[in-house]
Amino acid sequence: MITTRLLVFTFALSVSFLGRAAEPAATLSGNVANLATGNFLAGARLEIPALHLTALADETGRYIFPALPPGTHEIFASYTGLDKLHATVTVAAGTAATRNFDLTADIYKLDAFKVVGEREGFAAAITAERNADNVKNVVATDQFGNLPNLNAGEVAMRLPGVYGNLDAGGNSFGFTVRGMDNTLNTVTMDGALMTSQGGAGRNGIVNNITSTMFEQVEVTKGHRPDEGADSIGGTINFKSRSPLTLREKRRINYSLMGRFTPSFTQQIPLLREHPAHQIVNLGWQEVFNAFGGERNLGVALNLYHSEFAFGWYNTTRDFQNTTAQPAFLWDYRTSDTYNHRRQNSVNLKADYRLSPHTKLTALVMASDNSIVFRRNYDTRAFVGTQDTVPNATSGIVPGYTDRITQVRPTTGSNLDINSTGPNFTFNRTRRFDLGAEQTFGPLALDYAARRTSTHFTAGQGEDGGNLTNRISNIGWILDRTQSDLYPKFTQTNVTPANDITNPANYRPNGFFTNNNTKANQDVTEFHFNARYTLPVSVPSSLKAGASWRDNGVTDQNGNRRWTYLGTGPLPSYPSIRTLNAEKTGLVLPMWQSSQFIHDRQPVDATLWREDQYFFQANKFTGTDELSEQITAGYVMGQARFGSTGLLAGVRTERTETNGSGFVRARVLSTAAQQTADPVGSAQRDYAGNFRESHGRYTKSFPSIHLTRDLTSNLRAKLSWSTSFGRPGLGTYGPNETPNENNPTTGTPTLTVNNPSLLPQTATNWDATLEYYFEPVGNFSAGFFHKTIKDYIVSGFIAGTIGTGTDNGYNGEYPGFTLLRSTNAGTAYVQGWECSYSQQLVFLPGLLKGLAVSGNYTIIDTHGDFGGTAIRTTGQVAGFVPRTGNASVSWRYRSFTARLLANYASSYITSYSAASAGRNLYRLSRTTMSLGLAYQIRPSLSLTCDIDNLTNAEQASYRGIPDLVQNRNIPGTTITAGISGRF
Numbered sequence: 013m014i015t016t017r018l019l020v021f022t023f024a025l026s027v028s029f030l031g032r033a034a035e036p037a038a039t040l041s042g043n044v045a046n047l048a049t050g051n052f053l054a055g056a057r058l059e060i061p062a063l064h065l066t067a068l069a070d071e072t073g074r075y076i077f078p079a080l081p082p083g084t085h086e087i088f089a090s091y092t093g094l095d096k097l098h099a100t101v102t103v104a105a106g107t108a109a110t111r112n113f114d115l116t117a118d119i120y121k122l123d124a125f126k127v128v129g130e131r132e133g134f135a136a137a138i139t140a141e142r143n144a145d146n147v148k149n150v151v152a153t154d155q156f157g158n159l160p161n162l163n164a165g166e167v168a169m170r171l172p173g174v175y176g177n178l179d180a181g182g183n184s185f186g187f188t189v190r191g192m193d194n195t196l197n198t199v200t201m202d203g204a205l206m207t208s209q210g211g212a213g214r215n216g217i218v219n220n221i222t223s224t225m226f227e228q229v230e231v232t233k234g235h236r237p238d239e240g241a242d243s244i245g246g247t248i249n250f251k252s253r254s255p256l257t258l259r260e261k262r263r264i265n266y267s268l269m270g271r272f273t274p275s276f277t278q279q280i281p282l283l284r285e286h287p288a289h290q291i292v293n294l295g296w297q298e299v300f301n302a303f304g305g306e307r308n309l310g311v312a313l314n315l316y317h318s319e320f321a322f323g324w325y326n327t328t329r330d331f332q333n334t335t336a337q338p339a340f341l342w343d344y345r346t347s348d349t350y351n352h353r354r355q356n357s358v359n360l361k362a363d364y365r366l367s368p369h370t371k372l373t374a375l376v377m378a379s380d381n382s383i384v385f386r387r388n389y390d391t392r393a394f395v396g397t398q399d400t401v402p403n404a405t406s407g408i409v410p411g412y413t414d415r416i417t418q419v420r421p422t423t424g425s426n427l428d429i430n431s432t433g434p435n436f437t438f439n440r441t442r443r444f445d446l447g448a449e450q451t452f453g454p455l456a457l458d459y460a461a462r463r464t465s466t467h468f469t470a471g472q473g474e475d476g477g478n479l480t481n482r483i484s485n486i487g488w489i490l491d492r493t494q495s496d497l498y499p500k501f502t503q504t505n506v507t508p509a510n511d512i513t514n515p516a517n518y519r520p521n522g523f524f525t526n527n528n529t530k531a532n533q534d535v536t537e538f539h540f541n542a543r544y545t546l547p548v549s550v551p552s553s554l555k556a557g558a559s560w561r562d563n564g565v566t567d568q569n570g571n572r573r574w575t576y577l578g579t580g581p582l583p584s585y586p587s588i589r590t591l592n593a594e595k596t597g598l599v600l601p602m603w604q605s606s607q608f609i610h611d612r613q614p615v616d617a618t619l620w621r622e623d624q625y626f627f628q629a630n631k632f633t634g635t636d637e638l639s640e641q642i643t644a645g646y647v648m649g650q651a652r653f654g655s656t657g658l659l660a661g662v663r664t665e666r667t668e669t670n671g672s673g674f675v676r677a678r679v680l681s682t683a684a685q686q687t688a689d690p691v692g693s694a695q696r697d698y699a700g701n702f703r704e705s706h707g708r709y710t711k712s713f714p715s716i717h718l719t720r721d722l723t724s725n726l727r728a729k730l731s732w733s734t735s736f737g738r739p740g741l742g743t744y745g746p747n748e749t750p751n752e753n754n755p756t757t758g759t760p761t762l763t764v765n766n767p768s769l770l771p772q773t774a775t776n777w778d779a780t781l782e783y784y785f786e787p788v789g790n791f792s793a794g795f796f797h798k799t800i801k802d803y804i805v806s807g808f809i810a811g812t813i814g815t816g817t818d819n820g821y822n823g824e825y826p827g828f829t830l831l832r833s834t835n836a837g838t839a840y841v842q843g844w845e846c847s848y849s850q851q852l853v854f855l856p857g858l859l860k861g862l863a864v865s866g867n868y869t870i871i872d873t874h875g876d877f878g879g880t881a882i883r884t885t886g887q888v889a890g891f892v893p894r895t896g897n898a899s900v901s902w903r904y905r906s907f908t909a910r911l912l913a914n915y916a917s918s919y920i921t922s923y924s925a926a927s928a929g930r931n932l933y934r935l936s937r938t939t940m941s942l943g944l945a946y947q948i949r950p951s952l953s954l955t956c957d958i959d960n961l962t963n964a965e966q967a968s969y970r971g972i973p974d975l976v977q978n979r980n981i982p983g984t985t986i987t988a989g990i991s992g993r994f
Contacts, residue, residue, distance in 0.1 A: 037079040037453070037547075038103035040111060041368065044069045044089055047114040049132050050259035055139040056091045056115070065551055066652065068143055070449075072256035072310075072363065072371070078454045078545055089113035092142065093135035093788035108368070117787060134851070134863075135788050137228055145650070145659045146717045147234035147731050147778040147794065149173075149847070153223045155865075156899060157910050157943045158267070158957050158987065162291060162318070164223040168248050170899075171231050172845045172867040175892045175916055178966060189231065190796065191841050191871045191891045192245030196737035196772070200249045201226075202375070203239070205561065207441065207466035207533040214740060221379060221441075222316045224293050225359040227253035233796065234717060234731035234778045237646040237661035238541060238557055241713040244737040244774045244800060252375070255310030256363045258297045262994075265295040269955070269989025271320045277984040278963060280591045282350035282387065283323025291318040291987065308365040315358055322351045325591045325981045327497065333398040333929040335971040338414040342400060342407075344490055344501070346592040347390040355381045369452065373460075375445035380438070387433035389590055389602055393488060393501065395425040398930070414974065421487035421505045427512055428521065430480045431605045437470040454545035462537045471528030471570075474612055477605040481582065482521035483512055497979055498595040515584035515601035523573035524605075524620060526612055529634070530568040537561045552651035555661075561642045565741055569634020572612060572627050574620035582608065624690035625681075632698035636673030638744045642666070657719040662712055667738070669707040669767050671745035674698045678750055678824045701822070703746030707768030711736060725785070729794075731778040736771040739804060743769055743833065750825065762813060762825045766832040775799045780845075789850025797842040802835035803878030810834070839875025839888075861903035868896040881925060892919045894936075910943040921968065929971040939964045951992040959985045 044056035052073020059066050060077070062085065069075045082105040090096040094115040103109045133152030141150040149171045159166040168187060169176030175188040186194035195214045199206045206221075208214060223229075232239060233246040240247065272288035273279050279287075294315045302309035330343035357379040364372045395407030402408040407425050409418040419425050447460035472478070487504035494500065503512050510517055541557035588602035607615070614620040648661020677700070681693035715733035722728055747765040754761040780794030810830045817823040849865035871893055874884045885893050894917030901910040915938045922932035940961040947953040966980040 038082050038105055039076065039078055039108040039453070040080055040085075040087075040101060040103055041074065041076040041108070042110050042112040043073045044075060044091065044113045044115065045073060045259050046091075046094065046132060047116040051132060052257040052259060053091050053094075053115065053139075054136065054254070054257060055143050056089060056113075057143070058113075059088045059090075060085050061088070062086065064549075064652070064654070071254040072365075076451060078451065078456075079547060087111065089115060091115055091135070092139040092784065093117060093132075093786075133227070134849075138784070138788065138790050138849070140228065140230065141790070142727065142782065142784060145657060145719055146232065146236050146715075146733070147729055147780055147796075148230055148232050150228055150230040152228055153226050156912055157901070157908070157945065158269075158955050158991070159223065159941070162222050162224055162293065162316070164221045164226065164229070164250055167223050167229045168231070168250075169914060170867075170897045170912075171229065171248075172847045172897075173233070173246070173843075173869040173871075173895065174231060174248070175895045176914075187248055188890065188892055189243070189245030189248070190233070190798070190843065190869070191873060191888075191893075192243075192737070193890050195740065196244040198240060198243040198247045200240070200247060201443070202252055202445065203249060204445070204460075204462045204464070204537050205240075205535050205563070206250075207464050207535055214738065221250070222293070222318075222355070222357055224295065224316055225252060225314050225357070225377070226250045234729075234733045234776060235713070235715060235735050236659065236717065236733075237648040237663040237713070237715055238555060240644075241663055241665070241733075241735045242738055242771070244735055244772060244798070252359070252361060253312065254363050254373075255297050255312035255361060256299065256307075256365065256371075258299050258310060260299075262298045263296075264994040265293075265992070267291070267293045267955075267989060267991035269987050269991075271318075271985055271987045273321075273323070273983060273985050278325075278591075278981065279983050280323040280325050280348045280350065281589045281594065282348060283321055283983065286321050286350075286352070289318070289320040291320070291989070292316070302364065305365065310363045312361045313359070317356050319352075319354045320985075322349075322353070322982070324349055324983060326978065327592075328978045329975075330398060330977065331929075331970050331975045332400075333927055335929050337972075337974065338412055339929075339971075339975060340400075340402065340408050340412040341417040341490055341492075342396050342398060343392070343394040344499075345390060345392040346590070347388055348590045348592075349388045350386065351383060352385040353382065354384050355379070369450055371449045373445065373447040373449075375443070377441070377443040379441045381441075382439065383435065383437040385433075386435040388431070388435075389588060390428075390430040390432070391590075391592070391600055392428045392430070393419075393426070393486075393490070394428075395419045395422065415492045416489065418489045418504070419487055421485045421510075423485060425484065425486055425488075427483050427486055427488075427600075428480050429482075429518065429600060429602065430478070431603045432476075432478045433472065434476045434606060435471065436473045436476070437468070440467045441465070454547065456543045456545075457541065459540040460538070462535075464535045466533045468531045468533075469528070470531075472526050472605070473528065475606050475610050476526065477609045478525045478527065479582075479603060479605045479608065480521045481515075481518040481601075481603055483510060483518050486510055486512060495595075496976060497981075498592060500596060501598055512600060513598075515603075516581045518581055518601065520576040520578075520582060523575060523623070524608065524614070525571065525573045526609060527571045529570065530566075532566045534564050535561065550651055550653060552649065554647070554649050556645070556647045558643075558645040560644075562639065563642070563741070564637070564639040566637050567635065569630050571630055571634070572622065574614060574622050576619065577621055578619040625686035625693055628690050628694035629698060632674035632694065633676070636671065636745045638741050639670045640738075640741070640744065641668045655721040657717075659717040660715070662714040664710065664712040666710045667708060667771075669705075669744040671705040671765075671767055673703065673746050675701045675703055675746050675748040677701055701748075703748075705744060705746050705765065705767040707744065707766075709768065709770050711771065711773070725783055727782045727784075729778070729780045729782065731776070733776045733778070734773065735776060736773045738771045739769040739833075743767065743804075748821070750828070754829070760825070760828045761831050762821070762828045763807070763831040766810075766834065769804060769833055770802050770835045772800060772802050772804065772835075774801075785850050787851070787853060789848075791846075791848045791850075793844070793846040795842070795844055798840065800839045800841065800875070801837070803837040803839065804833050805836045805878035806833045807831050808834040808836075835878075837876045837878030839873060839877050841871060841873045843869060843871030845869045858904055863901045863903075864899065866896065866898040868894075870894055883923070883925075886920055887923050887925075889921055889923050890919070892916055906947040908943075908945040908947075912941045912943070914939050931971055932977060933969050933973075935967040935969065935973070937964055937966060949992075951994050953991050954989075955991055956986065956988040959987070 054071045056069040067075045084102045088098045137150040137152040177186040189197045228251045231246045269291040297312045300309040328345040332339040361375045402410040443464045449458040492499040539559035543555040584601040585604040593599045644665040646663035650659045686693045713734040718730045749763040777797045782792040815826040847867035851863040896915040898913045918936045924930040943957040945955045968978040970977045
């Protein structure tokens with residue numbers, strides 16, 4: 013801490029010695045605009061070479077030189093992809109002068125149809141990346157045209173080093189950055205934290221946020237002191253456009269599209285029955301003359317609605333615990349899932365320039381994302397375990413091959429048919445931002461208050477559930493000889509009493525459940541920043557700021573379950589057909605869970621008995637409250653010595669955590685007591701065991717960033733930074749799990765949460781070279797290295813619990829060994845990133861409309877990761893060693909075509925040091941999308957986009973590639989419609 017403070021002080025002191033006596037100052041300001049498109053240019057560079065001064069236009073295209081010596085100065089304005097412009101300006105002492113710049117380029121004069129926002133968005137992203145003082149990647153949300161779902165995650169996963177974690181439907185829901193899990197990477201909107209979906213998680217899920225609300229997506233990998241440091245891999249920020257960037261009076265954008273699943277591609281039957289849905293987006297921007305000002309109020313409104321269905325086929329298997337061949341298959345599943353989603357969002361942003369020196373900003377966002385009808389139909393045949401030893405009486409028959417497994421009809425040989433649904437989720441997000449920016453000569457201030465709330469409800473609602481019907485003592489053969497995806501399943505002991513195709517032979521198994529949970533997360537933030545331009549000959553400044561954030565989570569569980577009392581079968585639902593039945597010809601009976609429940613009660617109460625104790629206990633165990641308050645402050649200095657830029661400083665954050673909830677009593681009520689008096693038993697077991705937990709920690713994060721312009725188009729960046737990943741919010745809550753006879757420690761143990769867990773920390777080195785093409789394009793190559801410490805390790809022995817009522821556990825558990833999580837271990841991550849993008853306007857003829865882009869990331873890791881053994885890249889679960897993207901687009905007159913590809917290499921998802929046969933690997937996957945557009949006029953274009961063009965599957969294997977454990981087929985979709993701009 014002392015070292016970092018001394019670093020900043022020395023920086024400021026050394027810069028001040030270069031100063032000269034202040035002269036009477038003048039102010040020069042103005043706007044920089046693209047003459048052809050009518051947008052003001054955020055990030056445009058203004059230079060006065062004789063004074064070694066540089067200014068960047070803010071997000072509204074406005075620049076300011078706050079302290080110029082009086083006289084005549086030559087000023088240059090430049091922006092990526094546009095011709096540089098210069099002017100001579102004379103300023104008088106103590107006065108304010110104005111000079112606006114309108115930039116253009118020959119490319120905009122070729123064809124009126126080429127004047128579109130897409131090219132300008134591409135240039136804006138490159139400009140933002142070029143101007144950054146730290147290592148940052150930026151992409152425009154419209155750079156890839158109409159992505160199939162207009163999903164913000166679809167854009168973010170195109171950035172270097174970012175892997176989009178995919179759900180079963182093939183949609184990106186979270187991000188791994190440089191090998192770091194999505195819980196260790198922060199997702200923000202305009203620099204403020206986005207709430208997670210589902211309560212206590214830190215995984216910023218964005219598949220419920222539309223990309224049409226944003227202008228750019230950026231990932232910061234070398235954090236500055238004035239940015240949050242709570243991302244080990246990188247911070248992904250979604251940046252909205254200021255409405256004051258609009259130069260014309262009004263602009264309206266719209267798109268009307270239909271998304272459908274083509275019948276000629278492989279789809280599950282449920283999706284074929286609901287093939288088409290709509291996507292509608294309307295954007296309005298306008299600039300007003302307000303309260304006597306001129307063009308000083310900008311308003312932007314974005315309305316979005318989509319309704320679409322996903323459907324996917326999944327098959328899951330488990331094999332013998334071995335990497336040798338042959339290996340028997342003991343567990344075989346198939347499932348069809350239908351998922352109907354609906355999304356509505358409104359985003360309103362207003363920028364008001366109160367005076368030339370003051371700008372006010374307000375933003376309101378409301379987003380409702382719902383799964384309105386999700387059903388899953390699952391079949392599972394299984395016997396024994398992965399460690400079964402085949403013999404004359406075992407379920408697995410000896411003599412199996414690498415493609416054929418035979419099972420005897422034993423008591424452990426079962427066929428389960430499970431129906432889940434209809435499931436629902438309701439994700440309601442509201443966000444309110446208020447901010448202001450002010451300049452007082454060399455002093456610039458900005459401050460903001462923000463509130464984001466997400467209320468998340470998930471489950472089976474009033475009329476849905478989870479029901480399994482089972483038939484036992486069946487013999488079967490699974491033959492994967494002809495098809496591994498759709499193997500032949502044959503019953504070997506068919507009789508009228510055990511025929512698996514007859515629904516009368518099945519009985520309910522296990523509990524019939526109705527699960528519903530609520531999770532609310534509310535984030536309140538305040539921040540204040542002050543930047544002072546020093547009156548010295550070297551362009552330099554000091555900046556300091558403070559912020560406060562409260563992140564609160566409440567969880568509530570309302571799950572219920574019933575035991576079957578009947579003796580006969582339940583009526584099946586014969587109209588259900590699955591993809592596996594179509595492919596193999598084996599038609600098994602299916603049931604609808606919703607047949608048997610209404611208003612969270614069984615339709616026929618005589619057939620079911622509720623587990624009342626379970627319901628009453630959930631009122632205690634399923635309710636908790638968690639929160640963290642973060643107070644942060646920073647100081648940093650920045651200077652430019654000719655072609656070299658320096659930024660250094662330190663950020664300090666203090667985190668205070670709080671949790672509350674109920675834990676169980678050491679000795680629970682007996683089963684007889686729970687049945688006879690469920691309410692009283694739950695009260696005795698939980699009501700007297702309310703716990704509160706508190707923790708705190710303080711950490712400092714210094715960083716130094718160097719940039720150097722080697723030539724006018726070649727820039728080098730070197731960053732040394734520190735960052736961290738917070739423990740999961742769930743670790744703040746009370747938890748007491750006793751084990752009366754722990755064989756590992758030899759004594760009884762009590763496992764508890766540790767609310768004072770420290771974050772995992774990282775020391776990062778980044779070095780990049782960036783070359784910028786004219787008119788629009790760049791190439792970059794970089795190396796990074798991370799040292800990560802304080803991994804969170806569970807099961808750490810923290811001492812012995814004392815005796816007496818003040819032992820912290822109401823006198824319970826005396827002499828128990830206390831187990832909790834702690835921080836330990838070190839790991840190293842390093843790798844290379846390269847990216848290239850360029851619009852090839854210098855090519856002749858038809859090739860002039862080509863544009864290409866791509867990126868590739870290679871990473872490697874090693875360390876103990878908090879354990880006792882060294883692990884490397886292929887042994888770290890979730891670590892993706894290779895990722896890449898590629899895009900080729902071509903425009904000729906009114907026609908545009910674009911092909912996108914996204915690649916992730918094979919990686920391990922579950923690691924077992926003791927048994928290589930249990931290691932689970934995800935196979936490499938390349939997805940491709942094709943986009944076509946024809947512009948009839950600027951106000952009307954026809955579009956067609958095909959997602960997952962080759963119907964690439966997600967697949968995993970156990971131990972060796974031949975033992976495919978899971979194959980998920982998400983299907984291909986087509987989105988077509990019209991769009992335009994007025």
